[in-house]
Amino acid sequence: MRAALLTVTDVSRTFGEREALRTVDLEIAAGERVALLGPNGSGKSTLLRIACGRDRPTTGSVEFDGEPMSEDDARVRARVAVVGDALSCYPDLTVRQHLELVATAHGVPVREIDRLLREQRLTDHADSLPGALSSGQLQAMLLASALLRPRDLLVLDEPEQRLDPGARARLADVLRAEGDNGIAVLFATHHRELARAAHRVILLEDGAVVADGSPDEVFTEAGA
Ligand code: ADP
Ligand code: MG
Secondary structure, X not given: OOXXXXXXXXXXXXXXXXXXXXXEEEEEEOOOEEEEEOOOOOOHHHHHHHHOOOOOOOEEEEEEOOEXXXXXXXXXXXXXXXXOOOOOXXXXXXXXXXXXXXXXXXXXXXXXXXXXXXXXXXXXXXXXXXXXXXXXXXXXXXXXXXHHOOOOEEEEEOOOOOOOHHHHHHHHHHHHHHHHOOOEEEEEOOOHHHHOOOOEEEEEEOOEEEEEEOHHHHHHHOOO
16 A cells, blocks of 8 residues: 555544534545535535645544645645635736746746646736636636645645536546645545545545445445
């Protein structure tokens, strides 16, 4: 068995009285794609934030490549790319300028930018400000930013949310390519077709894992 890149052990997270996550365990190897499914409020975003070091668990631990996971650790930030559930951007920077910032911060040649703009169908919007973009185009810009930078783990929170069907299908291909390139992918989704791009589907309900297996196994059990 391959050693895990990400190991989540006995993780729980409470907010006041609310148990958002109850003792979740999760291991992801390099190149493995894992989809988190579950109703709104089932704990997907909470688990993703903890898995990428943006939040700390109430109990339990998270390790990335054998070391404690924390976004305060520059080594972690250099290897973990995240697109969260908010459309965060600089209102006064164009799409290309956002990508140039990311390229500069991560030491990526700016010539890579044009390829990602094409892949995300943003070439015609390269000089647009975020205010002139649709929410789907903003989401595509954030995806392009994550795919531009080096990464061993890609974490995405409902990346399909604002995408049209064509962009969603391209996203499934992108996720498969990530895994094929040895990058581990952990993503939350409501979309079963996108979840089928994963090797493994984990179903959360009320903060607990209720199913964990291949897409076929989980969707058959869930009556789909
Ligand atoms: P999902 O992403 O599956 O919709 P979340 O992880 O966002 O679910 O939320 C799980 C539960 O934790 C919900 O009941 C939510 O209200 C609660 N929760 C999440 N974040 C916070 C927070 N910062 N403060 C208080 N409660 C929170
Ligand atoms: Mg969420």
